[in-house]
Amino acid sequence: MSTILLEARGLTMRFGGVTALDALNLAVHKDEVLGLIGPNGSGKTTFFNVVTGLYAASAGSVDFEGREITRRAAQEIYRAGITRTFQRSRLCLPLTVFDNIAIGNYQHLQHGLLFNLFRRQALKRQYQENLEEACRLLATFNDKLVDRLFDPVSALTMIDRRRVEICRALISRPRLLLLDEPSAGMTHDETHELMSDILQVRQRLREAGNSVTIVIIEHEMNVIDRVTDRCVVLNYGEKIAEGTYAQIAADAEVQRAYLGSD
């Protein structure tokens, strides 16, 4: 029996007259890769935004590891163990790969009196820890990326930038990772490569005792088929189907939502 890691109940998000999430019930099981799919504007990104505290839900609740996190501040949800990537890249291009990744570990930055008294040593230690962890994560994707640690992100290819964004989301060791269209803007081959990487990173984290559950928003159906254990399909903010890829692909309502006809 699988354990439920995150559970949304009756989750509703209204923007004026638009209901982006409409009484959504959605459970994410521990250790799965869940595909969140649906046509443009169906509420996928809004679900991430509400879960991570960027938007306050209009109604309903979200529980994570059995504790309610509805309408908590984004920082609290991050500290609870949920991180994400964004549909549009949020890297700081002039900064180095390392700086962009280390930003993801701000939960460990301290500002108390004692810390300031012993600041130099503590800062040095934090820096060293972040450096080691960033190298470990980059190497999990690709050994060659470690050599780029102090290059500006602007010098990297699209796919490497996306890898850096995922490392940033992983450096705080989340238990739930939300990926919003990680393959956006990439070629077919690059998408294939990135998905292999994501599966490999997940496997290695699991072997190291840091299992991460993943929810991935993705438009390419062959990608969804390959990487997900289970899928949830949204349309107009409602869940219209859920199951394995084969099950949802055969679902008449899903086909109608995508194709607009029978």
Ligand SMILES: Nc1ncnc2c1ncn2[C@@H]1O[C@H](COP(=O)(O)OP(=O)(O)OP(=O)(O)O)[C@@H](O)[C@H]1O
């Ligand atoms: N901040 C906002 N203000 C107003 N309306 C919004 C806001 N964010 C989302 N919406 C609306 O909510 C609905 C769902 O948008 P959302 O971005 O969640 O869709 P999506 O499924 O991620 O689509 P896509 O596949 O195009 O990324 C849309 O009608 C969108 O216009």
Ligand SMILES: [Mg+2]
């Ligand atoms: Mg979106």
